[in-house]
Amino acid sequence: MTDLERFLRLATWSLWGAQKRTVRMELESHIAHKTWKYQMLGFSESEALQKALIDLGQPHVISAGMTGVYTMPTLFRNTILVGLLLSLGLATLQSSAQVDATNRLPIAPCLESTNSVVRSGEDSFLCDHPYTFFLSLEQLKTDLEPKGVKFENTDPKNLYLNFPQGKPVSVTRSDYSYEFDNKKFELSKEFVEASYFLTDDLPKSELPVTLSGWDKIVVGVGKTQFDISFLPLKPDPKIQYSPPLAPQPEILYGNIILESISGIFNEIKMPYYVIGTDERKVESVTFRVMDKKYRNQIQFNVDPNRIYVLIRAGTDSRLTISSRILHLDTNNFNAIGLQKKLEFVDSWDKLIPMKLDASNPQRSGTAILARVNTTLNDKSKILEIVNPNQIQTIGEPERLIANDTTQTDFCKDKGGANTSMAGRWSGEFQSMSPGKSFVGKLDLEVQPNGVFEGELERPNPVLAKGISLGAFCKNNQFAESYEMWFHDSFTTRVPLNTGSIKQISPTLIEGSSIERDRKDKIVGQRYFRLRKQ
């Protein structure tokens, strides 16, 4: 699902039928217009879109505002009455027998090899657009109609589903169309998006909507049940998949989880990990951050056949999902390496997306472990936070200290290092805020142990800025990165006195100046390089 699509869905969350379409079209037109204006200012298409979305504000605020304006539209109210009558009639035909519907199409726009933006970071791949699954409408019809589920197509963009004993469900139709494997998919005609269908559309039937299972996912709408299984993907070696063919249940549950937490957080900045309780092998995942590697071993009691999600505060400024499968076949697994032991919290407001600043460069290890509820009707209750007292984390930081930075292991497999980290580094950076372009200077004095002091100098006082530094070994191979944020830095000279880049032996330091506006949104980023003097 694209950021635009997600925004539009959240903004029109509470609306039905004609009102939903009107508001959606109006907002889409607004966003397109604003995006175009930002592009005219020199922003890339994706940056322009992000800025246009930010300008509009939080989608749930729009949704709440619209809810206050519209009650259920008359047209649809009538449809519901008809639907209720139909449902009452059909209820006698409905049995509680399981429906063997098998929906498939385990592909998503982000798996395209040509248009997707693939970023390689640490040991993962990030995809610019959360990928998703689409259910075949024809398959749904074939499997559900014989069991009393009525499909009502009023026009190509409107589809109503009548489940026995439930209210009519308006199925959201997507306008996506794309090509994959030389096939063109017209999604609005052929498919419905799975996670939206499950968490948004179906609950409007007012029947309990349940989801369970991992390899074989069973969906229940009242007494009607059907399976979602996935066609095995046959990897094409010529295609760089993004992510590299992650197992589908994780993606489906991941999208549902994302939908449920998107109402809690302004932006999804934290990585999360979906944990399924099946028989697969446990994967150990670590993040190396700055100079320490802390392997958290987490133990908790797992309810059989339940899905868990581990969410930790992160620093990603992008609206991305860092997705990685973590299956459980035991009740303990190694998850995250941080500077600190993970600290589990018991409420969402304590899971603050961490921000580094020059005075506090330590990364927090705040995390939440949550069970995914099997009933999806209330999004705010899809995730049930596991009491931190029921979780144990153990582990030790794996320190990789080397005082002689020319000899560290970081560059060992990357062509080696040309020079010691210690010394004076300086260079210019350029701000890229529209109309406020300026050139600044950055000086760093790095001690042999990696601690640095320095100064950032710029001609104008700026509200909030940050820099990220990356160190590279020979052949420009990336070694390490470090970020700092300066808050309330209205001055032209910013002291950098608490940094530490202990573990790198760079040939150069490359970084980017990052500018934020008064609302703390990133408005500009410019890359620069520092050379050793």
Add this chain to the structure above:
Amino acid sequence: MDANLLKGNLDLILLTIIEHGEMYGLEIIEEANERTNGYFEFKEGSVYPALHRLTVQGLVTAAFKPSPRGGMPSRYYTITEQGQKTLIQKQQEFDKFSHAVQGLRTQS
């Protein structure tokens, strides 16, 4: 600007902007910023529910029309006769209020 003040007078502001001709959402927002030199810090998304509320109340009508830059059509808002009357009424109320506050300040 105080957000509550803006919120409390949003209908008046919107009706005033579209008083002289049909406009679409983004145009209204930009017009408000331009005419007040950025005094109204609109959160763009908050304008749409307000415009829809005015539509439901019959104070404005709305219709999709081709956008000036091409592409997707924009939803244009036009003030109705009832909207004109409401606008005059709201302007008078605001003037009275403003006058009363001025009076308080003068006396103090």
